[in-house]
Amino acid sequence: MSNYSKIRQDLTNQKLIVVSKKRSIEQIQQYYLMGERCFGENRAEELIDKAKQLPQDIEWHFIGHLQRNKVKMILPYVSYIQSVESIELVKIIDKEAQKLDKVIPILIQFNFAQEDTKSGIDKEEAITFINQCLTYPNVKVQGIMCMGPHTENTEEILAVFKEAQTYFNMLQEKFGHDMIKECSMGMSDDYLIACQCGSTMVRIGSKLFE
Numbered sequence: 001m002s003n004y005s006k007i008r009q010d011l012t013n014q015k016l017i018v019v020s021k022k023r024s025i026e027q028i029q030q031y032y033l034m035g036e037r038c039f040g041e042n043r044a045e046e047l048i049d050k051a052k053q054l055p056q057d058i059e060w061h062f063i064g065h066l067q068r069n070k071v072k073m074i075l076p077y078v079s080y081i082q083s084v085e086s087i088e089l090v091k092i093i094d095k096e097a098q099k100l101d102k103v104i105p106i107l108i109q110f111n112f113a114q115e116d117t118k119s120g121i122d123k124e125e126a127i128t129f130i131n132q133c134l135t136y137p138n139v140k141v142q143g144i145m146c147m148g149p150h151t152e153n154t155e156e157i158l159a160v161f162k163e164a165q166t167y168f169n170m171l172q173e174k175f176g177h178d179m180i181k182e183c184s185m186g187m188s189d190d191y192l193i194a195c196q197c198g199s200t201m202v203r204i205g206s207k208l209f210e
């Protein structure tokens, strides 16, 4: 946990999502005891298994590719789905959330880095996509999520996060600041750059656990 206090100090207004994928219950408990309450997982079975064993006041964020047939099983446990990138997925989340009488906050995943290996919708599709989401009452769009490019070139990362920030601000103007609140960007290696560019949520794993 040697990086923890530095990371906590670096974060000013950003919410910290402790990315706990592949980490043990005991490792998660350490951060819980330090006061952390938001944890991120990218596999449905793993999230459920951990949620069942850990305290109820944890806010679980789903941050990975979500298969449609897994939506129903994770909904009782998740507070946020950060990685929504198709309207088919929105439809299923809405339907299953309705059965549970829940409204699920979602973030729309963008592919600003334009890397084929990364998923997410393109900027051009976003407004139509959000307008479509608005027709599903049990799904609540709260912002965007993106990943930086896979590079150590700081300038390149900065350029992608700046673009995300500009786009986030545009969506806020268009849909309102009450609705578009979260810009989830920044991971272990690039969270400081993301924070400079207006990130509201960082998702940090390896730097906290290794």
Ligand SMILES: *Cc1c(COP(=O)(O)O)cnc(C)c1O
Residues within 6 Å of the ligand: 019, 021, 042, 063, 064, 187, 188, 189, 203, 204, 205, 206, 207
């Ligand atoms: C694994 C993961 C993270 C955390 O990455 P680290 O580099 O370990 O901090 C953040 N976001 C997503 C979507 C991830 O899959």
